[in-house]
Amino acid sequence: MNNIPNKLEKIGFDQWLLGKVSPGSLEQFELARVVAVHKDSYTISNGEVDVLAELVGKIIFSAASPVDYPAVGDWVLANFYDENTFAIIHEVLSRKSLLKRKTPGKKVDFQLIAxxxxxxxxxxxLNENLAPQQNLWVPSGHNELGQIRSIP
Structure with a gap:
C-alpha cells in the first residue's frame, strides 16, 4: 500500500501513520479512526461509514491503564461485519500525540481526551472561575508538550 486511499486521507490519515502499519495487517484488517467513545463501545469511521465497534478481548485484558484504550482520534485496525454495521477493534496504532488530563483525586491516573x-x-x-495564573499544557508535536499562554 504505497498510496493513501482518498477516503482515509479525508479523515486525517498520512504518511507518518502509513509507516506505522505493517503490510500484513492490511490484508487481515481495515483501517479506521475512532470518532466517538462511549462507556463500553466506540464509533469508528473508515472514511465512508460510521460504525459502532467494540474491543477485542486481547486489548481489554492487556490494558494496564486507561491510556491503553482507544481515544477519539486514534487510528485502529478493525474487522467490519454485517454489511458495515458493526466492527471489532483488534489493534490501536501508534499515536502522534495524546491529549489527557489527570483524573480527580489523589490517585495518579489519566483520562484520555483525544x-x-x-x-x-x-x-x-471568563467568569469568576478564570485563573490566569493556571498553566495549560497541550501536545505540540511528537510526544512533546507546549505551554498555552493567556492572551491579555
Whole structure:
C-alpha cells in the first residue's frame, strides 16, 4: 500500500501513520479512526461509514491503564461485519500525540481526551472561575508538550 486511499486521507490519515502499519495487517484488517467513545463501545469511521465497534478481548485484558484504550482520534485496525454495521477493534496504532488530563483525586491516573491532535483550540470561560495564573499544557508535536499562554 504505497498510496493513501482518498477516503482515509479525508479523515486525517498520512504518511507518518502509513509507516506505522505493517503490510500484513492490511490484508487481515481495515483501517479506521475512532470518532466517538462511549462507556463500553466506540464509533469508528473508515472514511465512508460510521460504525459502532467494540474491543477485542486481547486489548481489554492487556490494558494496564486507561491510556491503553482507544481515544477519539486514534487510528485502529478493525474487522467490519454485517454489511458495515458493526466492527471489532483488534489493534490501536501508534499515536502522534495524546491529549489527557489527570483524573480527580489523589490517585495518579489519566483520562484520555483525544489522540493524534495536530492543533488544539481551548476555550475557557471568563467568569469568576478564570485563573490566569493556571498553566495549560497541550501536545505540540511528537510526544512533546507546549505551554498555552493567556492572551491579555
Amino acid at each position: 489522540a493524534n491532535v495536530d492543533v488544539a483550540f481551548i476555550v475557557q470561560s
